[in-house]
Amino acid sequence: MSNSNAAAVFTTADLAEAIRAVRTLLGIADVRHGEVDFEGVIRSSDVLAHVRHVLPDLEWWALAGKECGSSEAGGDPADCLPIRVFDWGRPLDRAEPFIAALGPDPAAVRWDLDGWPAVPEAGLEEVSQKYAYLTLSVNSRDLYQDELSQDHTVHVHVRRDDQAARIQWLADQVGGRFTGRVEMAPL
Structure with missing residues (x-):
């Protein structure tokens, strides 16, 4: 397993603005073979229904622990709320419907990119897929939904030598600024 450094570059209370920033960054990145991963905490049956409509096969377990219920055990997630959900390797077009389904619940959506481009005028070489990710934390400021908030943060993942x-x-x-906050992100 490897890690990347995820830096917060844009935070806003306006989800549409956060999505605009993500779209701008996706327009810069190489996304030919991109995928998207999802992780979140679902607290209500309404949000669960919306999320399952978008991602019917997502993995989950009760926040109280897997022994209280999980997709692996074949339980009903509605009986185990709140739950943590995961889904990996989905097409890029699943991201925005998932985000729209969340309501007030926190999640992280991570785009696995093919690379960041070279930017000669900034002295930046092309970066391979290994260090090219983008995460939107929805209703949370961190990657793991530990720092809940009513705003949304865009994180870019980079390699150390051109961080x-x-x-x-x-x-x-994206009209943001690097605040100095960097989180280690296992990939």
């Missing part, structure tokens, strides 16, 4: 320059350049592209 500061790449983060700042990507933040500039």
Whole structure:
């Protein structure tokens, strides 16, 4: 397993603005073979119904522990709320419907990209898939839904050797700023 550094570059209370920032960054990135991964905490049966409509086969377990219920055990997630949900390797077009289904519940949506481009004027070389990710934390400021909030944060993942320059350049592209906050993200 490897890790990346995820830097917060844009935070807003307006979900549409956060999605605009994500779309801008996806327009910069190489996404030819991109995928999207989902992780979240579902607290209500209404949100669960909407999320399952978008991602019917998602994995889940009760926040109280797997022994209280999980997809692996074949339980009904509606009987085990709140639950943590996961879904991996989905097409990019599943991201926005999932985000729309969340309501007030927190989640992280991670786009696995094919690369970040070279930016010669900023001294940045092309970056391979290994270090090219983008995460939107919805109703949370961190990658793991531990810091709940009513705003949404866009994180860019980069490699260490061009971390500061790449983060700042990507933040500039969305009208954001690098706050200095970087989280280690297992991949």
